[in-house]
Amino acid sequence: MTSSDAPKWDVVVIGGGHNGLVAAAMLGKARRKVLLVEAADALGGAARTEEFHPGFRASSVAHLVNRLHPDVVKSLNLAAHGLKFETDEVLPSVALSKDGNPLLFGGAYGETLTGASDAEAAAWKTLRAQLFRYAGILKPFLARRPPDLRGMAFGEKSALGLAALSVRRLGKEDMRDFLRMLLMNVADVLDEHLEDERLRGLLAFDTVLGCHLGPRSPTSLLGLYYRLVGEIDGVAGAQAITKGGMGAVVAALATAAEKVGVTTRKATTVKRILVESGRAVGVELDTGETVHAKTIVSAINPRTTLIDLVGARELDTGIVRKAQHIRMHGDAAKLHLALDGMPAFKGLTADQHRARLVIAPSVDHVEKSFNPSKYGEFSPEPVMEITIPSLVDRYLAPSGAAVLSAVVQFAPYRLKEGWETGKPKLLAAIMATLEDHAPGIGGLVRHAELLTPADIEARYHMPGGHWHHGELQIDQMLVSRPFFGAEGYDTPVEGLFLAGAGSHPGGGISGAPGLNAARRVIEMRG
Amino acid sequence: MSPTAEKVTRGDQAHFRLYRLPSPFQPRLEALGRTEDWYNWAGYKAPNTLWDEELEYFAIRSQAAAFDISPMTKYRIEGRDAEALMNKVTLRDVSKLKPGRVQYTAWCDDEGHVLDDGTLFRLSADRFRLCSQERHLPWLLDSAAGMDVTVEEETEAVAGLALQGPTSYAVLASAGFAGVERLKIFDLAEFPFGDGTVTISRTGFTGDLGYELFAPAGQALALWDLLFQAGRLHGLRAIGYRALNRARTEAGLIVANADFITSEHAVRADRLRQPDEIGLGFMVDLDKGHFNGRRAIAEARRKGSLKHVLVGLEIEGNIPAEHAIVYHNRKKEVGLVSAAIWSPMAKRNIAIADLARPYGEKIVDDLWVEIYALRELQYQKLMKRAKIVPRPFIKLDRRTANPPGEF
Numbered sequence: 001m002t003s004s005d006a007p008k009w010d011v012v013v014i015g016g017g018h019n020g021l022v023a024a025a026m027l028g029k030a031r032r033k034v035l036l037v038e039a040a041d042a043l044g045g046a047a048r049t050e051e052f053h054p055g056f057r058a059s060s061v062a063h064l065v066n067r068l069h070p071d072v073v074k075s076l077n078l079a080a081h082g083l084k085f086e087t088d089e090v091l092p093s094v095a096l097s098k099d100g101n102p103l104l105f106g107g108a109y110g111e112t113l114t115g116a117s118d119a120e121a122a123a124w125k126t127l128r129a130q131l132f133r134y135a136g137i138l139k140p141f142l143a144r145r146p147p148d149l150r151g152m153a154f155g156e157k158s159a160l161g162l163a164a165l166s167v168r169r170l171g172k173e174d175m176r177d178f179l180r181m182l183l184m185n186v187a188d189v190l191d192e193h194l195e196d197e198r199l200r201g202l203l204a205f206d207t208v209l210g211c212h213l214g215p216r217s218p219t220s221l222l223g224l225y226y227r228l229v230g231e232i233d234g235v236a237g238a239q240a241i242t243k244g245g246m247g248a249v250v251a252a253l254a255t256a257a258e259k260v261g262v263t264t265r266k267a268t269t270v271k272r273i274l275v276e277s278g279r280a281v282g283v284e285l286d287t288g289e290t291v292h293a294k295t296i297v298s299a300i301n302p303r304t305t306l307i308d309l310v311g312a313r314e315l316d317t318g319i320v321r322k323a324q325h326i327r328m329h330g331d332a333a334k335l336h337l338a339l340d341g342m343p344a345f346k347g348l349t350a351d352q353h354r355a356r357l358v359i360a361p362s363v364d365h366v367e368k369s370f371n372p373s374k375y376g377e378f379s380p381e382p383v384m385e386i387t388i389p390s391l392v393d394r395y396l397a398p399s400g401a402a403v404l405s406a407v408v409q410f411a412p413y414r415l416k417e418g419w420e421t422g423k424p425k426l427l428a429a430i431m432a433t434l435e436d437h438a439p440g441i442g443g444l445v446r447h448a449e450l451l452t453p454a455d456i457e458a459r460y461h462m463p464g465g466h467w468h469h470g471e472l473q474i475d476q477m478l479v480s481r482p483f484f485g486a487e488g489y490d491t492p493v494e495g496l497f498l499a500g501a502g503s504h505p506g507g508g509i510s511g512a513p514g515l516n517a518a519r520r521v522i523e524m525r526g
Numbered sequence: 527m528s529p530t531a532e533k534v535t536r537g538d539q540a541h542f543r544l545y546r547l548p549s550p551f552q553p554r555l556e557a558l559g560r561t562e563d564w565y566n567w568a569g570y571k572a573p574n575t576l577w578d579e580e581l582e583y584f585a586i587r588s589q590a591a592a593f594d595i596s597p598m599t600k601y602r603i604e605g606r607d608a609e610a611l612m613n614k615v616t617l618r619d620v621s622k623l624k625p626g627r628v629q630y631t632a633w634c635d636d637e638g639h640v641l642d643d644g645t646l647f648r649l650s651a652d653r654f655r656l657c658s659q660e661r662h663l664p665w666l667l668d669s670a671a672g673m674d675v676t677v678e679e680e681t682e683a684v685a686g687l688a689l690q691g692p693t694s695y696a697v698l699a700s701a702g703f704a705g706v707e708r709l710k711i712f713d714l715a716e717f718p719f720g721d722g723t724v725t726i727s728r729t730g731f732t733g734d735l736g737y738e739l740f741a742p743a744g745q746a747l748a749l750w751d752l753l754f755q756a757g758r759l760h761g762l763r764a765i766g767y768r769a770l771n772r773a774r775t776e777a778g779l780i781v782a783n784a785d786f787i788t789s790e791h792a793v794r795a796d797r798l799r800q801p802d803e804i805g806l807g808f809m810v811d812l813d814k815g816h817f818n819g820r821r822a823i824a825e826a827r828r829k830g831s832l833k834h835v836l837v838g839l840e841i842e843g844n845i846p847a848e849h850a851i852v853y854h855n856r857k858k859e860v861g862l863v864s865a866a867i868w869s870p871m872a873k874r875n876i877a878i879a880d881l882a883r884p885y886g887e888k889i890v891d892d893l894w895v896e897i898y899a900l901r902e903l904q905y906q907k908l909m910k911r912a913k914i915v916p917r918p919f920i921k922l923d924r925r926t927a928n929p930p931g932e933f
Contacts, residue, residue, distance in 0.1 A: 315816070320669075
């Protein structure tokens with residue numbers, strides 16, 4: 001074992017996922033000497049673009065940009081490092097229908113609605129404005145470090161004060177409605193406002209995407225707010241598929257990190273976080289080396305960080321209990337299809353296939369496909385979100401061929417029959433659903449890759465295969481994310497910080513946890 | 527539905543009919559319990575007094591007294607990481623506790639608030655017995671995450687008997703426990719008894735010469751009979767809690783949920799106490815590696831945020847100041863007396879009190895207690911001067927004398 005005498009590094013960042021990269025780059029920018037350690041051969045974690053079949057590439061887990069934090073884009077000057085969005089046209093969504101009568105949900109989260117009645121369009125316009133108004137109040141909470149209940153700095157108090165003020169500014173009736181709706185389920189809210197089942201199904205699907213919740217589960221509406229606080233170039237609710245897939249975001253972040261002097265070591269696993277007298281002093285690598293640093297930033301799973309790397313012995317029993325009780329059983333699968341040609345979804349023009357395509361025909365359908373997952377079964381009629389990224393970036397597939405990428409709900413991590421036998425059955429169910437909406441698609445499939453939560457867990461070191469690294473529900477949000485006692489990015493182990501999606505505000509390609517963690521490190525002079 | 531003959535329903539079980547569990551020594555206690563003065567000790571039927579509180583106390587100080595400690599919660603902790611677990615849970619450095627030794631110790635939650643105090647017996651390199659006031663199995667099991675260790679509750683399986691007083695050694699010697707004279711204070715050893723063994727330690731809760739004996743519950747009555755036969759000429763008497771409480775107060779020892787509220791039972795946030803606030807700061811070893819509450823205790827010390835202090839008081843007069851309010855300058859309320867007696871040994875009026883800092887820490891003068899003495903249906907309010915004095919209030923050479931006195 002080798003060990004350098006004087007610490008060469010100010011900061012070691014564990015995990016080169018997008019949040020790890022953001023934290024590393026921000027700290028590098030603040031003149032810290034940063035070493036970033038990534039277990040895989042490539043950076044990016046679940047935001048990589050990978051070849052899943054010879055000649056076919058896809059964004060491995062996350063496939064849409066809709067919440068990359070503007071401060072991340074600006075602070076790290078990502079535009080200069082090659083990150084470009086197609087800003088002339090915001091990517092629309094389409095609620096697919098089996099009978100060839102889709103609903104077009106255009107602009108930034110349904111600015112335009114095509115295919116619905118005028119009355120429905122007007123009702124949606126009102127509800128959409130209301131939802132954005134309320135999401136706007138929550139936005140500051142979802143951007144900053146959660147409020148410190150042990151005593152707040154002036155800045156934090158004033159931020160909370162401003163949020164309180166913005167609630168007051170809503171006006172009496174609106175304020176009452178904001179508070180009334182806060183913990184409602186999305187199905188009840190939709191019942192109050194909308195009638196078109198296609199639109200209701202789409203909204204219900206978006207609300208519960210990535211969560212173990214049905215539209216009728218209490219508090220589900222929060223999931224929709226979480227989505228609506230996302231923005232691209234200042235356009236709230238916008239979404240995009242980047243050229244080069246999600247890997248392009250990672251590449252820009254990696255360049256930004258490199259520019260500020262961050263050193264990266266790939267294919268290197270951190271085996272242990274070294275703790276002396278309650279303080280993290282370095283890491284031990286799988287090579288046997290120990291690397292000392294003043295500050296350790298872990299952008300991997302919070303439970304893995306504390307229980308596996310720090311170890312229960314170095315932690316108070318209450319903390320161990322909390323870390324082990326984080327709910328993180330994923331309920332979504334990811335499908336990649338290598339297709340010999342373009343599929344044709346019913347009722348869509350060729351150009352409309354570029355959109356985000358959603359199969360969620362009604363609120364009831366989403367709820368019914370959730371039900372089996374409560375009992376360890378996948379949905380026989382899954383709901384899903386489909387993109388065909390090869391239409392945006394033709395280099396993702398060989399000429400004439402196409403790539404289809406889909407997030408499929410609901411597929412519980414703990415499948416009763418086990419994923420070994422369950423996986424082919426789920427794939428068959430998905431293909432049957434796809435065939436209903438795009439007849440003939442089955443015949444185009446050259447290769448299908450289905451990642452169950454078990455696969456996602458193994459491949460991306462995401463316990464439970466949960467892309468939020470912890471279920472994103474009210475009991476695991478804000479000061480309770482990942483748990484009270486580690487909610488402010490600093491942890492009970494001095495000098496150890498959490499920077500991954502398991503920390504506030506949560507997952508999705510936002511970079512917000514990494515950004516906030518880096519700010520906290522700087523604030524605490526780490 | 528009617529229950530079938532084979533099927534045993536919950537209602538058929540008899541345990542719930544027992545409001546209080548019997549101790550393994552219950553038949554002997556019942557036979558001696560002339561006062562019928564019982565109380566509930568952690569679910570067990572235990573004697574407050576058996577025949578005469580005053581004389582029971584003097585049995586501790588002048589003869590030998592047997593006090594049933596079977597209701598005490600007992601855990602058996604065994605395995606390669608048993609020492610690591612005890613080091614993580616408790617405040618003292620367990621690596622310094624050699625096999626055959628006993629530590630008086632305490633343990634805390636994450637916030638550094640005391641969960642309980644108790645005694646830790648190191649039976650061998652990888653085997654411990656932890657005795658405490660309350661139940662802690664989930665806490666111990668969760669603390670053992672990632673460790674190679676088993677934790678088993680043995681409260682009901684093991685009988686415990688404290689044998690305290692100047693002739694206690696003589697009783698054991700007469701009972702044939704050869705080698706007990708080699709036990710120094712806080713030593714333990716196993717002695718053959720019946721088909722098995724009895725564990726005897728030179729420990730106790732009286733500040734006197736004394737021993738504690740642990741044996742399988744099935745051996746309890748045989749052990750009792752042996753001791754009482756051997757102790758006939760050494761004045762051995764069975765005693766209840768009231769007498770013990772006097773002795774422990776003289777020894778300056780604290781009792782969980784009497785002198786402080788354990789953190790899992792405290793309902794009010796300001797009743798929680800760190801070790802430094804109940805006189806147990808001496809146990810805390812910040813250099814031994816991580817243990818539960820370490821961070822919080824270190825932080826409270828660094829920030830000086832400790833709010834309370836536990837002190838020994840000597841009060842003028844001879845009226846016990848039990849649960850009296852402590853005043854500064856006769857006016858300002860600064861604390862409460864949690865235990866108080868007129869000490870026959872110290873010939874002083876003594877008390878243990880919880881004070882709000884800086885009283886008891888920086889301000890130690892001009893303290894008073896207000897005693898309400900009920901005299902023939904009329905309260906007489908007495909404002910008595912109190913002086914902070916070191917604990918223990920009495921120190922008996924025979925407690926630690928080697929070899930132990932024969933008497």
